[in-house]
Amino acid sequence: MKRTAIALACVLLAGPALAQSLGEKTGVNSALGVAPATADFVKEVAISDMFEIESSKLAEQKGNAQEKSFAQQMVTDHTKTSSELKGLVGNGKVQATLPTALDSSHQSKLDKLKGANGKDFSSDYNSYQVSAHEDAVSLFERYAKGGDNAELKDWAGKTLPALKHHLQMAKELGKAPSVGQSK
Numbered sequence: 237m238k239r240t241a242i243a244l245a246c247v248l249l250a251g252p253a254l255a256q257s258l259g260e261k262t263g264v265n266s267a268l269g270v271a272p273a274t275a276d277f278v279k280e281v282a283i284s285d286m287f288e289i290e291s292s293k294l295a296e297q298k299g300n301a302q303e304k305s306f307a308q309q310m311v312t313d314h315t316k317t318s319s320e321l322k323g324l325v326g327n328g329k330v331q332a333t334l335p336t337a338l339d340s341s342h343q344s345k346l347d348k349l350k351g352a353n354g355k356d357f358s359s360d361y362n363s364y365q366v367s368a369h370e371d372a373v374s375l376f377e378r379y380a381k382g383g384d385n386a387e388l389k390d391w392a393g394k395t396l397p398a399l400k401h402h403l404q405m406a407k408e409l410g411k412a413p414s415v416g417q418s419k
Contacts, residue, residue, distance in 0.1 A: 278334065369399060
């Protein structure tokens with residue numbers, strides 16, 4: 237009986253933490269506007285930055301002129317946010333673990349980009365940039381409003397305008413007419 241009570245207590249205490257992580261993974265938190273847990277926020281931001289940097293390095297090589305210009309900006313800006321996040325975690329103000337590799341979903345997108353060229357590359361890169369920045373804006377908005385770490389919450393709020401600008405720029409990719417193309 238005592239073991240059952242202890243086991244039940246453990247499950248009940250772990251439930252909210254597991255539910256929040258599961259909610260972030262499934263997009264439920266985003267749909268409900270729920271702020272992610274600090275550990276989830278840090279993980280999502282770090283993976284997002286890694287993906288932005290790696291996919292944009294590919295675009296600097298494979299993309300058209302518009303994509304190359306956008307990609308240079310993404311590498312610069314996401315290297316900066318990645319460094320800032322590492323600083324917040326490294327100085328002990330944020331208790332979280334930074335991932336060192338992409339998750340499987342981002343890795344498969346990166347692999348697809350590595351194998352694509354020309355219009356296929358452009359189409360995939362451009363759509364990935366729009367969806368990645370829509371996700372990032374949602375993540376940062378929710379954490380800035382309801383995050384539980386004051387330093388990280390402040391940083392999320394300060395970073396948000398740049399992400400919104402990135403989203404607008406990403407939506408413009410592929411809209412500019414190519415040289416010699418009729419309107």
